[in-house]
Amino acid sequence: METPGVLVRILFLLLAQLLLATALGLRNVSQRTFEINYNQNCFLKDGHPFRYISGSIHYFRVPRFYWKDRLLKMKMAGLNTIHTYVPWNLHEPLPGKYQFSGEQDVEHFIRLAQELGLLVILRAGPYVCAEWDMGGLPAWLLEKESIILRSSDPDYLAAVDKWLGVLLPKMKPLLYQNGGPIITVQVENEYGSYFTCDYDYLRFLEKRFRYHLGDSVVLFTTDGAYEKFLQCGSLQGLFATVDFGSGVNITAAFLLQRKSEPKGPLVNSEFYTGWLDHWGQPHSTVKTEAVTSSLQNILAWGANVNLYMFVGGTNFAYWNGANTPYAAQPTSYDYDAPLSEAGDLTEKYFAVRDVIQKFEKLPEGPIPPSTPKFAYGKVGLKKLNTVEEALDILCPSGPIKSLYPLTFVQVKQYFGFVLYRTTLPKDCSDPTPLSTPLNGVHDRAYVSVDQVPQGVLERNNVVTLNITGRAGATLDLLVENMGRVNYGRYNKDFKGLVSNLTLGPDILTDWMIFPLKTEDAIHSHLQGRGGHGRGHHVETLARSSSNYTLPAFYVGNFSIPSGIPQLPQDTFIQFPGWTKGQVWINGFNLGRYWPARGPQMTLFVPQHILMTSAPNTITVLELEHAPCGSDGLDPCLVELVDKPVFSTTLTYDHPPTKLLTQDPWLDHM
Ligand SMILES: *[C@@H]1O[C@H](CO)[C@@H](O)[C@H](O)[C@H]1NC(C)=O
Ligand SMILES: *[C@@H]1O[C@H](CO)[C@@H](O)[C@H](O)[C@H]1NC(C)=O
Ligand SMILES: *[C@@H]1O[C@H](CO)[C@@H](O)[C@H](O)[C@H]1NC(C)=O
Ligand SMILES: *[C@@H]1O[C@H](CO)[C@@H](O)[C@H](O)[C@H]1NC(C)=O
Ligand SMILES: *[C@@H]1O[C@H](CO)[C@@H](O)[C@H](O)[C@H]1NC(C)=O
Ligand SMILES: *[C@@H]1O[C@H](CO)[C@@H](O)[C@H](O)[C@H]1NC(C)=O
Numbered sequence: 001m002e003t004p005g006v007l008v009r010i011l012f013l014l015l016a017q018l019l020l021a022t023a024l025g026l027r028n029v030s031q032r033t034f035e036i037n038y039n040q041n042c043f044l045k046d047g048h049p050f051r052y053i054s055g056s057i058h059y060f061r062v063p064r065f066y067w068k069d070r071l072l073k074m075k076m077a078g079l080n081t082i083h084t085y086v087p088w089n090l091h092e093p094l095p096g097k098y099q100f101s102g103e104q105d106v107e108h109f110i111r112l113a114q115e116l117g118l119l120v121i122l123r124a125g126p127y128v129c130a131e132w133d134m135g136g137l138p139a140w141l142l143e144k145e146s147i148i149l150r151s152s153d154p155d156y157l158a159a160v161d162k163w164l165g166v167l168l169p170k171m172k173p174l175l176y177q178n179g180g181p182i183i184t185v186q187v188e189n190e191y192g193s194y195f196t197c198d199y200d201y202l203r204f205l206e207k208r209f210r211y212h213l214g215d216s217v218v219l220f221t222t223d224g225a226y227e228k229f230l231q232c233g234s235l236q237g238l239f240a241t242v243d244f245g246s247g248v249n250i251t252a253a254f255l256l257q258r259k260s261e262p263k264g265p266l267v268n269s270e271f272y273t274g275w276l277d278h279w280g281q282p283h284s285t286v287k288t289e290a291v292t293s294s295l296q297n298i299l300a301w302g303a304n305v306n307l308y309m310f311v312g313g314t315n316f317a318y319w320n321g322a323n324t325p326y327a328a329q330p331t332s333y334d335y336d337a338p339l340s341e342a343g344d345l346t347e348k349y350f351a352v353r354d355v356i357q358k359f360e361k362l363p364e365g366p367i368p369p370s371t372p373k374f375a376y377g378k379v380g381l382k383k384l385n386t387v388e389e390a391l392d393i394l395c396p397s398g399p400i401k402s403l404y405p406l407t408f409v410q411v412k413q414y415f416g417f418v419l420y421r422t423t424l425p426k427d428c429s430d431p432t433p434l435s436t437p438l439n440g441v442h443d444r445a446y447v448s449v450d451q452v453p454q455g456v457l458e459r460n461n462v463v464t465l466n467i468t469g470r471a472g473a474t475l476d477l478l479v480e481n482m483g484r485v486n487y488g489r490y491n492k493d494f495k496g497l498v499s500n501l502t503l504g505p506d507i508l509t510d511w512m513i514f515p516l517k518t519e520d521a522i523h524s525h526l527q528g529r530g531g532h533g534r535g536h537h538v539e540t541l542a543r544s545s546s547n548y549t550l551p552a553f554y555v556g557n558f559s560i561p562s563g564i565p566q567l568p569q570d571t572f573i574q575f576p577g578w579t580k581g582q583v584w585i586n587g588f589n590l591g592r593y594w595p596a597r598g599p600q601m602t603l604f605v606p607q608h609i610l611m612t613s614a615p616n617t618i619t620v621l622e623l624e625h626a627p628c629g630s631d632g633l634d635p636c637l638v639e640l641v642d643k644p645v646f647s648t649t650l651t652y653d654h655p656p657t658k659l660l661t662q663d664p665w666l667d668h669m
Contacts, residue, residue, distance in 0.1 A: 038264050
């Protein structure tokens with residue numbers, strides 16, 4: 001029998017070829033190097049001087065559907081590198097429960113960048129700031145109430161150690177030396193502007209990063225260009241870089257980097273292209289000329305630069321952070337970046353590209369165009385049920401009973417809403433002050449008595465509200481977590497009722513606390529086994545004299561018109577006459593809307609969540625006041641438009657210096 005012999009020989013040849021290819025591949029891989037040259041003050045890539053011109057993109061703020069489009073636009077602007085953070089809380093939502101697939105597939109994102117010919121700078125945390133809930137730290141860390149975040153508190157370090165033991169081994173094969181695109185890895189973020197100034201913590205991180213990633217990778221830190229920040233934020237073994245925007249004296253800023261790093265490449269890790277927003281303040285924009293002239297100077301210095309942001313994106317669902325004194329960031333993270341929130345090419349994009357091409361050859365080929373938008377028009381919604389009516393569906397496990405209020409973390413609900421219920425201990429037929437003497441409503445409470453809306457308590461702003469009701473009436477506070485503080489000393493931000501409430505002189509007790517599983521309820525269309533929940537009080541009782549309606553869900557459908565090719569397309573949802581709430585389309589949580597406060601008036605709706613085969617369902621949770629009558633006669637309208645709208649805009653000559661203004665402890669420096 002000849003055949004087996006031939007097969008064996010063929011197999012042997014194939015195997016030999018495979019081994020040879022692997023050996024050559026490995027030899028090639030081992031030739032890939034990325035390092036710092038301290039004599040020539042530059043990076044060396046494969047032994048040759050290399051300067052990066054990078055842009056920030058957060059994969060967690062751009063739908064996966066659009067990753068390639070945005071990355072390609074970045075490449076066509078002349079960037080050779082991208083920067084991304086990795087938010088720990090996105091990937092480990094519960095202790096030991098990890099998410100790395102779909103929208104969370106950071107490895108796929110990094111490989112995609114590589115396929116397009118881009119290098120990657122990884123800002124691996126564990127803390128990232130990023131105007132992201134709690135700066136990327138998981139809220140469950142606060143289960144130990146006394147924990148000192150970003151320090152060598154042993155419980156904090158144990159959690160960090162476990163996390164890095166999951167993340168960094170995934171990143172190791174993606175390092176440049178190992179055949180991937182990651183050239184450098186940032187440890188922590190702007191650590192020097194945090195109060196702990198704990199070198200043991202930085203040393204711990206350095207050891208763990210080295211242990212998982214090896215000795216050859218360039219590890220670095222980033223701090224504001226101030227001497228004190230660089231002192232507390234840098235550590236031997238981690239290359240110190242600075243961040244600053246236009247309007248800053250570049251010579252002075254790089255001289256400060258030189259104090260920490262007398263030699264090596266000059267690096268501005270965050271050169272601001274625009275600025276962030278807060279609810280209740282105008283939308284920030286920064287003049288293009290300021291950005292381009294400063295960028296031109298930085299590049300003329302021969303420095304490495306990362307444009308923060310190159311594309312901002314969206315804080316979908318509940319992911320926005322906040323600054324102190326408490327001010328939450330809106331859903332849009334447009335940032336006035338060269339690519340808009342929806343990924344569109346702007347005048348700033350072309351101006352930045354013009355500067356870059358004075359220093360680097362631009363890639364050949366067309367720039368992908370802005371994605372088309374479609375105005376699907378007005379959609380009528382119907383009121384489905386109030387939060388109280390839907391309580392069985394929203395909280396199927398029933399309430400937790402407690403003498404005094406518990407925080408979100410204590411009831412293991414980290415995002416969204418918790419309903420706190422008790423009864424009025426005495427008659428309040430005269431208006432009686434319901435107060436939070438220690439400013440303990442984090443962050444907003446929508447108050448009702450026997451399903452009559454009473455008003456809103458708001459962290460820092462409204463700490464007392466007069467209510468009326470009879471003894472024994474049900475007092476409900478639907479408390480919204482508006483996003484955890486992401487920067488500075490106060491990012492240990494507990495949510496819910498974090499201190500006692502008083503009615504007149506008395507502390508309220510005997511609470512029933514309902515953690516609301518809003519996402520699950522939306523996915524089951526707010527229909528429980530018992531139909532519409534316990535709907536024993538309906539509109540007849542909502543005879544409030546105030547301007548508030550009970551927090552309630554509204555739903556409606558719209559269909560994508562047939563006969564128009566290239567639909568569905570992206571759109572923006574607008575809320576004429578609505579006040580504040582949360583919106584989902586086909587169960588996808590688009591984020592918070594708050595036209596009553598602005599500046600953001602529309603929410604970005606990416607096309608990949610829309611369907612052509614069936615009607616698309618819009619679900620709105622309006623918390624304060626819907627524009628339609630309780631008689632159900634006035635239609636409740638939302639509108640799908642083809643442009644984003646901001647109510648007020650402020651144009652800065654140069655981005656503000658957050659580092660000196662936003663952290664109250666700095667006042668005492
Ligand atoms: C090494 O890689 C380069 C480019 O990646 C390729 O052109 C070259 O042929 C490879 N060398 C060997 C020996 O495989
Ligand atoms: C910028 O800083 C350098 C170094 O501190 C200083 O010599 C120079 O005068 C500054 N330039 C301006 C315009 O302030
Ligand atoms: C509550 O009502 C009392 C008595 O009517 C009034 O004096 C007080 O100003 C009210 N407080 C608030 C916060 O509205
Ligand atoms: C509420 O008040 C009680 C009695 O003074 C106190 O023991 C408790 O710690 C307080 N709870 C909160 C959450 O502030
Ligand atoms: C309701 O809102 C209108 C306009 O916003 C305001 O003038 C009025 O005082 C409000 N009424 C109450 C009871 O808050
Ligand atoms: C929306 O469409 C779905 C089916 O696609 C249907 O089940 C539902 O009843 C519709 N809702 C409204 C409010 O029209």
